[in-house]
Amino acid sequence: MSNQTEQRPAESGGGVAAPAKRANVVETLFRFQSFFGLVTVFLAAVIFSPRNDGQILFLTSDNLFNIVRAVSEIGIIAVGLTFVILIGGIDLSVGSVLGLAAVGSAVLMVEDGFGVWTTVALVLLAGIAFGLLQGTAVALLGVQAFIVTLAGLQIARGLARMWSGGETVQISYGDGPGQAPMLFSLLGERTFGGVVPIPALIFAVVAIVAILFLRGSAYSRHLYAIGGNEKAARLSGVPVNRVKIIAFGIAGFCAALAGIVHAGQLNAGSPNDGIAYELDGIAAVVVGGTSLAGGRGSVIGTIAGALLLGILNNILSLNSVNTDLQLLIKGLVIVAAAALQRLRPTS
Amino acid sequence: MRKTTKSLIAVTCATAAFAAAGCGTTSENTGQVQNQDPTKNCKGPNEKYTIGMSQANLAEPYRVRMDDDIRKAAEKVPQFDVQFSDAAKDNSKQISDVENFLTKQVDLMMISPNEAAPLTDVVKKAYNKGIPVVVLDRKVDGEAFTTYVGADNVQIGRQAGEYFKNALLPDGGKIVQIKGLSGSTPAAEREQGFKEGIQGSKIEIAATADGEWERSVGQQKMDALLKANPDIKAVYAQNDPMAEGAYLAAQAAGRNDLKFVGIDGLPIPSGGIKAVEDGRLQATNLYPTGGAEAVEAAKKLLIDCQPVPKTQTLETALVTKDNAAEVYARLNQG
Numbered sequence: 001m002s003n004q005t006e007q008r009p010a011e012s013g014g015g016v017a018a019p020a021k022r023a024n025v026v027e028t029l030f031r032f033q034s035f036f037g038l039v040t041v042f043l044a045a046v047i048f049s050p051r052n053d054g055q056i057l058f059l060t061s062d063n064l065f066n067i068v069r070a071v072s073e074i075g076i077i078a079v080g081l082t083f084v085i086l087i088g089g090i091d092l093s094v095g096s097v098l099g100l101a102a103v104g105s106a107v108l109m110v111e112d113g114f115g116v117w118t119t120v121a122l123v124l125l126a127g128i129a130f131g132l133l134q135g136t137a138v139a140l141l142g143v144q145a146f147i148v149t150l151a152g153l154q155i156a157r158g159l160a161r162m163w164s165g166g167e168t169v170q171i172s173y174g175d176g177p178g179q180a181p182m183l184f185s186l187l188g189e190r191t192f193g194g195v196v197p198i199p200a201l202i203f204a205v206v207a208i209v210a211i212l213f214l215r216g217s218a219y220s221r222h223l224y225a226i227g228g229n230e231k232a233a234r235l236s237g238v239p240v241n242r243v244k245i246i247a248f249g250i251a252g253f254c255a256a257l258a259g260i261v262h263a264g265q266l267n268a269g270s271p272n273d274g275i276a277y278e279l280d281g282i283a284a285v286v287v288g289g290t291s292l293a294g295g296r297g298s299v300i301g302t303i304a305g306a307l308l309l310g311i312l313n314n315i316l317s318l319n320s321v322n323t324d325l326q327l328l329i330k331g332l333v334i335v336a337a338a339a340l341q342r343l344r345p346t347s
Numbered sequence: 348m349r350k351t352t353k354s355l356i357a358v359t360c361a362t363a364a365f366a367a368a369g370c371g372t373t374s375e376n377t378g379q380v381q382n383q384d385p386t387k388n389c390k391g392p393n394e395k396y397t398i399g400m401s402q403a404n405l406a407e408p409y410r411v412r413m414d415d416d417i418r419k420a421a422e423k424v425p426q427f428d429v430q431f432s433d434a435a436k437d438n439s440k441q442i443s444d445v446e447n448f449l450t451k452q453v454d455l456m457m458i459s460p461n462e463a464a465p466l467t468d469v470v471k472k473a474y475n476k477g478i479p480v481v482v483l484d485r486k487v488d489g490e491a492f493t494t495y496v497g498a499d500n501v502q503i504g505r506q507a508g509e510y511f512k513n514a515l516l517p518d519g520g521k522i523v524q525i526k527g528l529s530g531s532t533p534a535a536e537r538e539q540g541f542k543e544g545i546q547g548s549k550i551e552i553a554a555t556a557d558g559e560w561e562r563s564v565g566q567q568k569m570d571a572l573l574k575a576n577p578d579i580k581a582v583y584a585q586n587d588p589m590a591e592g593a594y595l596a597a598q599a600a601g602r603n604d605l606k607f608v609g610i611d612g613l614p615i616p617s618g619g620i621k622a623v624e625d626g627r628l629q630a631t632n633l634y635p636t637g638g639a640e641a642v643e644a645a646k647k648l649l650i651d652c653q654p655v656p657k658t659q660t661l662e663t664a665l666v667t668k669d670n671a672a673e674v675y676a677r678l679n680q681g
Binding site: 050052057060062063066069070073166167168170171188262265266267268270272273275313314317318320323 | 430433438442443444447449451465529
């Protein structure tokens with residue numbers, strides 16, 4: 001977002017005053033599409049919320065934090081996906097990597113007796129390595145990201161099944177052998193008066209770090225440049241391969257982090273964790289206004305997109321909307337968001 | 348840069364708003380199991396009650412039927428309004444589903460958990476809030492629930508084994524077993540029970556394949572099993588869809604002499620009882636959904652203010668051609 005925001009006015013700065021101004025308004029509307037969408041859905045949720053003795057159930061603190069907790073894993077994944085999608089790539093492996101990381105966290109602590117920090121470090125390193133490998137295949141071998149990460153999806157799932165012996169590895173806490181340190185159980189807990197779920201805090205930190213990282217860094221300029229026009233970027237001296245590989249590494253890191261959070265929240269690592277999460281993540285990115293063609297979008301948009309889908313899930317459930325109809329409505333929202341992007345004026 | 352700053356401020360404000368909304372109240376901590384009076388929510392027959400039913404998935408016909416059984420039984424209790432959610436085999440989603448029911452302040456919770464360990468904490472949270480919890484089919488860890496309603500998988504496996512020993516293959520012979528998804532508890536328990544059931548007979552399990560509970564996988568695995576074990580006489584499948592798949596594979600291979608036994612006995616047109624009636628399966632073992640019993644427990648707790656037993660093990664029954672039509676009709680009446 002940051003670079004784009006800075007570049008755009010410069011590009012269109014020389015235009016005739018009046019039309020340019022109107023174009024700016026339209027442009028702003030579209031740029032913050034996901035934010036307006038989020039506000040709209042939030043207000044709709046307040047209006048349509050079931051009430052109890054005049055209390056708006058949607059707005060109860062428990063409920064709002066439940067939403068953020070439920071969104072946190074997909075949100076973290078989606079932040080990582082944003083980097084890959086900004087360069088016009090895709091990462092289909094993130095759901096499986098989440099499963100692998102969840103299984104890994106459980107096995108390392110419960111069966112291998114590692115401490116929390118060693119486990120977290122090892123799992124995150126494995127996630128980064130997995131992403132970097134995929135990125136290398138995309139950048140250096142020139143295989144399409146869709147294919148590489150489709151293979152990655154299978155490989156990570158296979159590794160998760162092998163590592164766990166095909167069974168859910170349960171995490172119980174304590175000091176004895178076969179038990180995980182109490183510290184890890186914090187992930188499933190709530191803090192600040194028992195209200196704020198720790199996964200939501202982790203999501204917030206990831207989001208802020210990603211926003212700051214994308215704000216004006218050279219790496220971020222390179223990301224947008226590659227997504228906009230890879231050839232031109234290469235010709236103007238952007239280290240295209242390196243930027244690409246790092247983007248996949250970031251996606252792998254985020255997926256592994258989400259997997260650690262997942263294992264902590266559920267007190268278990270199951271080889272079937274995270275199936276189809278990549279699709280929810282991509283949905284959040286798309287609803288957040290990032291173009292799958294690359295070059296346009298933002299982490300802030302992705303976060304708004306993830307929250308929007310989370311609120312939508314929540315309010316539909318609170319109103320006991322039939323599950324089949326829920327799927328239909330969510331599908332329509334994704335299509336609408338993508339269609340709005342097509343309408344957005346190109347500069 | 349300016350706009351970026353603005354949006355950062357916007358996000359910060361939103362976060363602050365969320366945090367502010369959070370102040371003032373505290374949620375239940377998931378700590379110790381509190382001893383509760385299970386009939387605390389009982390307000391007698393003149394009140395309305397909302398019940399939340401969290402289903403693990405609706406991909407299996409067995410679970411669709413469970414929801415239907417609950418719906419049907421609840422229709423006869425005018426005080427009850429049952430709301431359903433579908434976790435689509437996702438533990439995280441099921442936790443959210445339960446939390447949403449808590450937000451809606453349901454009077455009673457029913458849950459058929461996707462997996463025990465991940466769902467235990469949130470079920471405990473509901474229970475500690477004083478909401479009666481009826482657990483169906485699959486269990487949760489510990490004691491933080493009001494009542495468990497389900498059939499015994501070891502027992503149903505044993506029943507299937509005894510049918511092989513006493514009726515199907517009294518002289519013994521080789522059979523194959525098609526298991527459910529490896530790693531799932533019902534698969535292990537149905538195998539253990541079956542082995543107990545055939546003990547002391549001359550029946551030998553020549554091979555076991557993982558059919559993942561699915562018809563198509565059962566068919567695929569049976570193709571290979573038939574090639575490797577041409578001398579088998581019968582197939583024990585841990586559910587009816589896999590038995591039907593195996594039947595199709597045997598038909599394609601021209602093995603009309605083989606006998607098939609499944610488990611579940613769903614009383615629906617595509618279910619095991621009809622397959623027995625039509626002669627594709629020799630027998631199926633009725634694995635009741637417990638839907639009606641769960642509603643009965645809810646009625647006792649909320650309307651009659653009566654306690655219910657902690658565990659209610661459902662009766663299973665063998666369904667053969669002799670009683671298939673009668674069982675089908677009985678399970679679908681009213």
